[in-house]
Amino acid sequence: MQATKITIKSLAKSFITFRGKVDxxxxxxxTIEPGEFFVLLGPSGCGKSTLLNLLAGxxxxxxxxxxxxxxxxxxxxxxxxxxxxxxISMVFQSYALYPHMTVEENIAFPLTNLPQVPTSDVMRTxxxxxxxxxxxxxxxxxxxxxLSGGQRQRVAIGRAIVxxxxxxxxxxxxxxxxxxxxxxxxxxxxxxxxxxxVTTVYVTHxxxxxxxxxxxxxxxxxxxxxxxxxxxxIYRAPVNQFVARFIGSPTMNMLSGExxxxxxxxxxxxxxxxxxxxxxxxxxxxxxxxKKVTLGVRPERxxxxxxxxxxxxxxxxxxENVGPEYLVYSFHQQGQIVVRTPDEPTGDRxxxxxxxxxxxxxxxxxxxxxx
Amino acid sequence: xxxxxxxxxxxxxxTGLFLMAFTLGPFIWMIWISLADRADFLVxxxxxxxxxxxxxxxxxxxxxxxxxxxxxxxxxxITAIIVTLFSSMAAYAVSRMxxxxxxxxxxxxxxxxxxxxxxxxGYLFEMFSKAGLINSHMALILPYIAWTIPIALWIxxxxxxxxxxxxxxxxxxxxxxxxxxxYKIIFPLALPGIFSSALLVFIACxxxxxxxxxxxxxxxxxxxxxxxxxxxxxxxxxxxxxxMAASAIASVPLVILTLIFQRYIVAGLMGGAVKG
Ligand SMILES: Nc1ncnc2c1ncn2[C@@H]1O[C@H](COP(=O)(O)OP(=O)(O)OP(=O)(O)O)[C@@H](O)[C@H]1O
Ligand SMILES: [Mg+2]
Numbered sequence: 283m284q285a286t287k288i289t290i291k292s293l294a295k296s297f298i299t300f301r302g303k304v305d306x307x308x309x310x311x312x313t314i315e316p317g318e319f320f321v322l323l324g325p326s327g328c329g330k331s332t333l334l335n336l337l338a339g340x341x342x343x344x345x346x347x348x349x350x351x352x353x354x355x356x357x358x359x360x361x362x363x364x365x366x367x368x369x370i371s372m373v374f375q376s377y378a379l380y381p382h383m384t385v386e387e388n389i390a391f392p393l394t395n396l397p398q399v400p401t402s403d404v405m406r407t408x409x410x411x412x413x414x415x416x417x418x419x420x421x422x423x424x425x426x427x428x429l430s431g432g433q434r435q436r437v438a439i440g441r442a443i444v445x446x447x448x449x450x451x452x453x454x455x456x457x458x459x460x461x462x463x464x465x466x467x468x469x470x471x472x473x474x475x476x477x478x479x480v481t482t483v484y485v486t487h488x489x490x491x492x493x494x495x496x497x498x499x500x501x502x503x504x505x506x507x508x509x510x511x512x513x514x515x516i517y518r519a520p521v522n523q524f525v526a527r528f529i530g531s532p533t534m535n536m537l538s539g540e541x542x543x544x545x546x547x548x549x550x551x552x553x554x555x556x557x558x559x560x561x562x563x564x565x566x567x568x569x570x571x572x573k574k575v576t577l578g579v580r581p582e583r584x585x586x587x588x589x590x591x592x593x594x595x596x597x598x599x600x601x602e603n604v605g606p607e608y609l610v611y612s613f614h615q616q617g618q619i620v621v622r623t624p625d626e627p628t629g630d631r632x633x634x635x636x637x638x639x640x641x642x643x644x645x646x647x648x649x650x651x652x653x
Numbered sequence: 654x655x656x657x658x659x660x661x662x663x664x665x666x667x668t669g670l671f672l673m674a675f676t677l678g679p680f681i682w683m684i685w686i687s688l689a690d691r692a693d694f695l696v697x698x699x700x701x702x703x704x705x706x707x708x709x710x711x712x713x714x715x716x717x718x719x720x721x722x723x724x725x726x727x728x729x730x731i732t733a734i735i736v737t738l739f740s741s742m743a744a745y746a747v748s749r750m751x752x753x754x755x756x757x758x759x760x761x762x763x764x765x766x767x768x769x770x771x772x773x774x775g776y777l778f779e780m781f782s783k784a785g786l787i788n789s790h791m792a793l794i795l796p797y798i799a800w801t802i803p804i805a806l807w808i809x810x811x812x813x814x815x816x817x818x819x820x821x822x823x824x825x826x827x828x829x830x831x832x833x834x835x836y837k838i839i840f841p842l843a844l845p846g847i848f849s850s851a852l853l854v855f856i857a858c859x860x861x862x863x864x865x866x867x868x869x870x871x872x873x874x875x876x877x878x879x880x881x882x883x884x885x886x887x888x889x890x891x892x893x894x895x896x897m898a899a900s901a902i903a904s905v906p907l908v909i910l911t912l913i914f915q916r917y918i919v920a921g922l923m924g925g926a927v928k929g
Binding site for chain 2: 366379382391
């Protein structure tokens with residue numbers, strides 16, 4: 283089967299409410315490649331579900347155009363085809379199983395709506411196939427109320443894949459499962475998508491899910507796309523502070539302050555903390571002639587330095603042992619600074635060094651400074 | 654069991670007993686009198702039990718009991734069907750569709766039911782007289798529809814709004830048309846609400862007295878409550894035995910109906926639709 287490409291052109295959506303007009307999506311431009319596992323990531327309320335509903339054909343756009351392959355499926359002036367014409371399927375944030383139907387009837391429901399309804403034998407085989415793939419074939423006679431969360435979730439996925447849709451949309455399908463089951467299902471989903479090869483758009487607010495599942499990730503905030511790229515690209519070079527904070531756990535340390543030059547070294551004075559920037563970074567920064575910057579360093583890129591003069595020194599406030607490594611917390615006026623280190627630190631002061639290759643710098647507006 | 658639990662269950666039991674005695678008392682009294690051949694048996698102390706009252710009520714043409722019964726059944730059934738149809742559709746619209754005034758309409762309809770019956774019955778009489786409807790089934794069905802639709806709408810609404818909107822969306826995505834969503838997904842799930850509203854409307858119409866006595870004249874349209882109230886004794890005395898037998902028979906349809914319907918009015922039909 284030929285997978286579908288989705289093209290989104292300056293798509294906008296606003297709702298008219300009692301309190302006035304709410305712009306939920308502001309001019310989204312995006313291309314989703316055929317067969318891609320594409321993840322929409324963003325905080326709660328940023329418009330992820332709204333974008334998904336627009337793709338599904340459950341909402342009409344207030345601006346822009348939406349193409350499935352070459353075909354225009356929705357625009358703001360009147361062209362609109364419904365979910366079924368678009369041949370999409372969807373797994374809902376709430377699973378939205380039909381409570382009065384058995385698992386078998388739930389999964390078979392999309393088949394009963396096809397223009398040519400398959401014979402009951404064909405239908406049963408297809409349901410069985412999907413159920414076996416998801417390891418729920420022993421539950422076919424049950425009602426949704428008699429299933430566990432994970433099983434319900436798989437029934438919802440079964441219903442979504444049973445008729446081989448062009449595009450599969452998933453709205454936070456794992457958000458209600460416990461941590462262990464979530465990890466299991468994540469791997470399961472990834473494998474399933476690879477086997478089916480169907481273009482998939484997956485919504486989540488969990489950065490770990492996004493990083494592990496997506497071929498590419500789009501990060502949204504307040505209805506605006508912040509960055510689109512592979513997990514590695516986004517992790518290595520976040521385009522602004524929002525993305526930098528959103529991706530990675532524990533979150534990236536951010537310290538803002540003024541740049542000072544002293545005795546040939548460039549220092550960042552973040553309130554009481556004085557940070558010496560590596561010579562390479564310093565050289566490039568000087569050429570830019572910036573006064574105030576924000577420095578971002580991931581916890582694992584702050585290296586403990588046992589001898590020589592450190593780039594920065596932090597007081598140790600809390601130490602957490604998380605299995606193979608330690609998280610060291612140091613409280614600072616601008617929030618806590620976290621250091622991730624394999625060895626348990628001794629003493630109440632931590633001497634650290636920086637690596638020019640793993641520093642992120644942001645300007646006063648929060649945008650990345652590419653050195 | 655702890656002390657607290659013992660006291661609790663005692664209290665529950667006592668309250669239950671009291672409520673049962675309170676509600677069933679008159680009922681048992683009614684059955685007792687209907688089975689006695691003389692209504693004054695308490696005074697005289699002589700009593701013979703027989704079914705003669707029932708036989709009389711069912712066979713004596715002059716009492717027109719069967720006419721009243723069939724009038725009541727017809728009027729209540731037709732009203733219940735029409736009201737259920739309209740109120741469930743309206744509840745669907747109010748809970749599902751976006752249209753201006755969707756939060757105001759149910760309130761207005763509820764406000765309509767706040768008028769006491771007595772305040773409109775005079776005007777209704779005049780209107781139906783002009784239309785030549787007095788003493789017909791229509792004379793009761795029409796006002797009953799208007800009178801019961803608010804309560805039916807609100808019962809249905811509470812059930813329809815409980816059905817998650819995601820189910821509609823899921824069914825649309827799965828390729829079902831609007832009508833199919835309605836009869837395959839929404840109505841089956843709202844069934845308990847639809848049944849309870851139908852039952853309540855039926856009972857209300859079956860028991861209604863004021864409209865019935867004002868808008869009907871004789872046994873061609875009079876309903877049971879009116880008919881029984883107007884039972885005339887042969888010698889000017891109140892025929893308690895007949896009255897009680899008629900009342901006992903009159904409650905049979907309601908009991909049967911409630912027994913049938915309560916199976917459908919079970920809570921928890923929604924289990925498992927959404928997460929949790
Ligand atoms: N029908 C509507 N009318 C008015 N505002 C709406 C409507 N639907 C959504 N919104 C608003 O749009 C914004 C985005 O909603 P959306 O459901 O897309 O968020 P989300 O990113 O999916 O969040 P979550 O992660 O919590 O599911 C919210 O602020 C919400 O209040
Ligand atoms: Mg959402």
